[in-house]
Amino acid sequence: MASSLNGTQVAAGRSATVSRQTKETKVSLTINLDGTGVAKVSSKIPFLDHMLDQIASHGLLDITLDADGDTWIDDHHTNEDIGLAFGTALAQALGDRKGIYRFGNFAAPLDEALVQVVLDLSGRPHLSYDLQIPTERIGSYETQLVEHFFQSMVNTSGMTLHIRQLAGKNSHHIVEATFKAFARALRQACEADPRRAGQVASSKGVLTQQ
Numbered sequence: 001m002a003s004s005l006n007g008t009q010v011a012a013g014r015s016a017t018v019s020r021q022t023k024e025t026k027v028s029l030t031i032n033l034d035g036t037g038v039a040k041v042s043s044k045i046p047f048l049d050h051m052l053d054q055i056a057s058h059g060l061l062d063i064t065l066d067a068d069g070d071t072w073i074d075d076h077h078t079n080e081d082i083g084l085a086f087g088t089a090l091a092q093a094l095g096d097r098k099g100i101y102r103f104g105n106f107a108a109p110l111d112e113a114l115v116q117v118v119l120d121l122s123g124r125p126h127l128s129y130d131l132q133i134p135t136e137r138i139g140s141y142e143t144q145l146v147e148h149f150f151q152s153m154v155n156t157s158g159m160t161l162h163i164r165q166l167a168g169k170n171s172h173h174i175v176e177a178t179f180k181a182f183a184r185a186l187r188q189a190c191e192a193d194p195r196r197a198g199q200v201a202s203s204k205g206v207l208t209q210q
Contacts, residue, residue, distance in 0.1 A: 014190075015062075016092035018085045024077040025069035029085040033093050033190050035062025043067045043082055045075045047141035048149070051179040052082075058108075059183035079145045083152030090157045094190065097121055101193045104185030110177040113168030117181040120160040121189050127154045128162045131178065135171040146175055150182075 014033040021027070039056035041049050041063060056063045069078030094100070100121065107116040115131070127150055133143040154161050163182070168174040 014093045016089040018089040020085045025081040027067045027085045030064040031089040032062035038062045041065040054179040055183045059187045080152045083149040087153040087156030104189035106181045106184035108177045108181035110173040113173035113177045114166040115177040116164045117185045118162045123158040125154045126160045131165045
């Protein structure tokens with residue numbers, strides 16, 4: 001079945017739920033690409049919850065997340081597995097990726113910080129990451145986990161993702177601008193292209209790895 005979005009045809013029911021359980025974490029995540037920006041997230045990592053809320057709010061996605069992990073050790077495993085689950089859910093919700101723009105490009109400012117995110121829902125996972133975050137932590141969150149979150153998400157979503165810091169001195173501002181720019185670029189890429197007429201935006205005719 002297909003539904004009309006902005007006057008063109010895209011796959012109906014663009015949502016997915018992913019459950020992932022290991023000896024280190026238990027993650028349940030639902031994403032709705034055609035949502036209204038509602039985030040109901042509990043990762044037990046407060047700063048990551050704040051960033052996921054940015055993705056939902058600025059990407060107009062609905063995200064529901066319940067995660068438990070070995071955060072008494074550190075946040076690494078939980079952060080990674082949420083990224084993996086997010087990417088998997090995104091890939092499933094996109095389906096065959098017919099009718100979408102495929103590409104997204106957005107630069108988001110936050111006070112002195114400015115970050116550009118360019119992405120391609122190509123089916124080919126790749127991350128180029130260029131942030132200079134001046135502190136090792138934001139609150140209790142290790143800033144090296146920002147790159148790890150996006151790398152995990154890229155690996156399972158089949159996305160090419162470029163993140164470039166154009167300006168910024170405050171760690172919180174740099175990271176938050178990154179998630180806002182990612183949200184807006186993802187929203188662009190997922191939206192329906194009215195001239196595409198439900199076809200895949202690729203000369204090869206496919207945008208998935210399957």
